[in-house]
Amino acid sequence: MEARAYLALATMGEGRYGTELIIREIIARQPHHPGAHHYRIHNWDYHEPEQALASCRVYTEQVPGIGHAQHMPGHIYSIVGMWDEAAISMDAATRVEKRYMQDTLTFTFDNWNYGHNRAYLSYIQEQLGMVGAALAGARQLVDAPLDPQRNSDSLYTTHSQGIRGVARGLLKFRRWDELLKTGTIPWRDILEDKMNKAYVESRAWFGKGDLSQAQKCMEVHAKLQKDAEANASLKAIHALQLLELKARLALARGDTLIGLGLLADAAEKQFTMQREYADPPIYPEVLYTTLGETYLDRKSPLLAEQAFNRTLALVKNDLFALSGLVRTYAALGETAKAADAMGRLLFVARNADAGLHPIELARATGITAEPRETTPAPQRNYAKTTLENYGPGKWEPYPAPALEVSDGTGKPVKLADYLGKNVILVFYLGAECPHCMEQLQSLAAKKKQWEKLDTVVLAVSSAKVDPEAAAIKDLDGVAVRLLNDTDHANARRFRSYDDFEEIELHSTTLIDKQGRAYWARFGGDPFTDLTFLEKQLKRMNERVAPPAALVSKTGSE
DSSP states (O other): OOOHHHHHHTTTHHHHHHHHHHHHHHHHHTTTOOHHHHHHHHHTSSSSSGGGHHHHHHHHOTTTTTHHHHHHHHHHHHHHHHHHHHHHHHHHHHHHHHHHHHHHHHHHOOOOOHHHHHHHHHHHHHHHHOHHHHHHHHHHHHHHHHOOTTSOOOOHHHHHHHHHHHHHHHTTTTTHHHHHTSSSSSSOOSSSHHHHHHHHHHHHHHHHOOOOHHHHHHHHTTTHHHHHHHHHTTTHHHHHHHHHHHHHHHHHHOOOOHHHHHHHHHHHHHHHHHHHHHOOSSSSHHHHHHHHEEEEEEEOOOHHHHHHHHHHSSSSEEEEHHHHHHHHHHHTTOOHHHHHEEEEEEHHTTTTOOOOHHHHHHHTTTOOOOOOOOOOSSOOOOOGGOOOOOOOOOOEEOOOOOOEEOTTTEEEEEEEGGSSSSSEEEEEEOTOOOHHHHHHHHHTHHHHHHHTTTTEEEEESSSSSGGSEEEEEETTEEEEEEOTTTTSHHHHTTOOOOTTEEEEEEEEEEEOOSEEEEEEEESSOOOEEEEEEHHHHHHHHHHHHOOOOGGGGTTOO
8 A cells, every 4th residue: 555655745746646546446445544645635636626625624634733734725615615624724734833833943934835735825815805814814924923034035035025015905805095005014135026116006006096106116116027027936926916007097098999908918817827826826816807807897798798707717716706707797697606606705705894795785686695605625624624733823932941950159040030121042162163162252242132132142152151250241341151062962952053063053043022933044064144133123122012002102011
């Protein structure tokens, strides 16, 4: 059976039907074989996904502590339009990853799976009309700890996915003023953010009816074309954004035929892009829905029907397309079809935020229906499903491991001694390591900056600390306190000892005023980007600052 499982792994996605037969042989003898169910899900992902439904629940139940096992069924559920089940999968996966990170002192920038799961969950919550939850989750990715090397301009870093998720949610649900407000989205000085900022702000000005401002943003977007064409990851996205914006501009100017032609072209290009990759979709909206809305606005419901159904061929049970179909069939006088679309819409949106625009538009037609499920298998209700057993629902800094060290006199030192202060905790290799001493001297030189940020610096090594030199000092006193970890017990708890190689490791950990680990770097070299540490300490302080509304004018409360 294991040989068959390896063969299924090697052939999945290629000879799909042959692989399925191998998997069926395994499951006939071992009905709960996790590998067989796992490979079946991958085998049918994006290709006849209904074939994998029988394995989705079995797989998640067999390995509840594996994030990927919770995540992969979400792919299948999303593609077949089972949005409640998709949300349960991705939410569980996100929670498992958060628990894993807490248990292993791993941070968001070092766990691609966490960012991917959380970004996918926000997209699914949008499909369910749970806008508040979707945006809150995307902001968790934006607010997560950063890293100087591991928050690059890649499309798939945690921070990038968070920025894109916030922009997408605000755009899809027409929150134009929030999109345009400075500071809502922490845009970076990189190509991806420059073009996306220009694109979403153009869209916002179009939405507000300000053609002049929309054109100004379009000009900024167009100037990025040369740079985008030289970037393999962004070339197609920028070209599609540009085509869509040109279509919207033509329509806004009254050039209806030109605008519709451009929009139809953009919709088909976006359809192809999303058909090839939707993990989640890189483009914020299905443009066939936009085309359908445009046809409806211009009193062409027959063409609108075709466009909305084209969306539903791409995204099953899409909330926006179903809303469009209700209005389309109502305009055509086809009450039975309108009621069918309304029933499907109300089922998808049964946990949606109150007053959601697409739902209110559908209700304004006067069409009524009972919620009706039209998925290939029954679903649980996401909002009523308990998921706490998988892990925490929100990322928070982790309770720091115990620190039980001593100073040069043998006096015990613990993190609890520093509650109310931030701590820069450094594990170093001893005075014999010149790089370590250079790091500590650099930290000592910024003593005044650390004090302004309510921060102390503790440095721990296995070397015995000389009572006469138990600190690195400046003219004003202790700048870095040197501490002893005789048996590497503390180093192990802080991922600063390699048990396999039996060697000490460098590490730098930021611990907040509540004794929680907020950020860390472990490895073969000391961390010396002190400007970065200063920025992160400021972010840490902002996390624990009381809301402005709760602070009196005198600042005494």
